[in-house]
Amino acid sequence: METMKAIVQHAPFDFRLERVPKPAAGPGEVVLRIEAAGICAGDRIMYQGKAPWGISPGEIPGHEYVGVVEELGEGAAECHGLSLGERCTAEVQIPCRNCAACRKGLFHLCEDASGFQGGGWAEYIRLRRGAVVHKVPSSIHPLDAAMIEPLSCGAYAVERAGVEMKDTVVVAGMGAIGLAALQFARLRNPCRLIALGTTTENTALAREFGADETVNIREEDAAARIRELTGGAGCDVYIECSGSPVSAETGVAALGRRGRLMIYGVYTRRAAVDLNEIGQNKELTILGGHLSPGMMPYVIRCLKTGQIRPRKMATDVFPLEEFDKAVNIKKIHLGSIKTILLPGLDGSEEER
Ligand SMILES: [Zn+2]
Ligand SMILES: [Zn+2]
Known part of the structure; x- marks a missing residue:
């Protein structure tokens, strides 16, 4: 079985780098090779065991990422308009389309907690069926592209x-x-x-x-x-x-x-x-305000045209191997803003 590196949640202050099965794309699903994935303030609160949504042992966190399409499940190419090798990101919430909020069109406020699309702190991520996927032009630098989600929140x-x-x-x-x-x-x-x-x-x-x-x-x-x-x-x-x-x-x-x-x-x-x-x-x-309904296409456009140039927010960049340092960086780097994990980065490779 093919495996990959991933950061797996166990308990507060106990998230570990492990080898886990590489995900495969089922019907309607997409597997991305992760280029870059951010650590959110909410992730840090979760790591400390203080998040209202708790910790899910065995799950891989990470909802701010950009990746390249590695595998398309049955029907996924048509559903998302994607082909292999294209870059994309996805919204945090996969709407159930059936709860009271979804029925009002408030997909970002979907009541189905299982619709949270995590999994970005790994070499590969499986975007589940129903994920709201956005293409990311290749001209946008991976560090900027990894910030599409938090930028959209600010927007x-x-x-x-x-x-x-x-x-x-x-x-x-x-x-x-x-x-x-x-x-x-x-x-x-x-x-x-x-x-x-x-x-x-x-x-x-x-x-x-x-x-x-x-x-x-x-x-x-x-x-x-x-x-x-x-x-x-x-x-x-x-x-x-x-x-x-x-x-x-x-x-x-x-x-x-x-x-x-x-x-x-x-x-x-x-x-x-x-x-x-x-x-x-x-x-x-x-x-x-919660999440960023409807904002990602606008933010991607702003990055592409240079209307916003947020690179200086990406203050700290680490490979997955240095996750412990990455999650604790605010203790030693007071000016730290956004920490980004680069799964493809190892000690020998130059940052792109
Ligand atoms: Zn976030
Ligand atoms: Zn819903």
């Missing part, structure tokens, strides 16, 4: 928050999703774009990606600074991508009248917000 946060030209927009959290949101907010050219970060490296990158102003929340009171920058009015949009409940509280305090709070992070604790600020004082609109 969706901006789209759903309804960022307009007259808005002062704050993006909180300069991790991968926040920096992605910042780049897509920039494309909308709002009145003013403010980035909140925690390190000088990340706020410097935020400026490169188009922030007009940056605030290091470790050094300044962010809500006070936002009010100061807006002549006391407060911001119009606050996009929370840091995963910190305190940042959501800052958002409620920093927003002006009729402001919009977009909650996009993944949280392990609850927030304590002043409901009077939301209601009688400001009439805020609270929006939630």
